[in-house]
Amino acid sequence: MASDASVRAEAERAGRDARDVAAREIEKVEQMERERVRTTFEEVQMKTEASQSKAERAAEETLALKRDAVERAEAKMRALDAERAALREELAKEDASGGNGAGDKWADGTSIDEAAEKAESAKSAAVGGASGALLATPLIVSQGGGLVSIGIVAVSCAVFGVTYRYAVRRDLGNNELKGGVVGAFGLARGLSAADVYLRAASLNGDADFATYAQAALLAGQGVLTYAFAALALEQAFARGILKPFGEPPRE
DSSP states (O other): OHHHHHHHHHHHHHHHHHHHHHHHHHHHHHHHHHHHHHHHHHHHHHHHHHHHHHHHHHHHHHHHHHHHHHHHHHHHHHHHHHHHHHHHHHHHHHHHTTOOSGGGGSTTOOOOOHHHHHHHHHHHHHHHHHHHHHHHHHHHHHTTOOHHHHHHHHHHHHHHHHHHHHHHTTOTTOHHHHHHHHHHHHHHHHHHHHHHHHHHHHHTTOOSHHHHHHHHHHHHHHHHHHHHHHHHHHHHHHTTSSOOTTOOOOO
């Protein structure tokens, strides 16, 4: 009987030890789980705070950019207001100087007979348009063009004639100015024609050396057309058919 009692006591002690071990293991697992949950919570909280900080910084930067843009716009508006005020003051001074004739609007202060100048401009347009069309006609016909293309050249050269006369004025010896006017018109027309030709050739798959050579020829023809029109205008000035802008009437 004593042996049975000792066995039961040993079994009870072993059970208690097992329960203690199990309780400690459970407590350890719970502690680890609580630590993991706490760590996860802290990481999430840190990420949230970082995201909020980034959003706040982005909002502050956006606000600063908007503020700078508004300040720049206000500065530009103030500058424009100052320029307008200065222009109004200058115009008021010019009005107060007593000039109210037709010639006062011209920069050099020369008295201009506007009716006569308009007639001379019409003659310049006729000379420029006719001479430009005369040179361009065989070139256009050789390239398969028609009356519409010739008419476009005539109109553009007529505009060139008027512009050339107003630009050169009485400075007939200024070859740089003359060349600049011819180059501006010629390159604008020639390069645009070359660009259209190259685009069409590229779409058709014909972008080769001959294509670029033809485009260069078109650009050169544009300059040559206006150069010929300028030469005709110069001859008209020299022969007295046209009067340079601002030249006093001949006695």
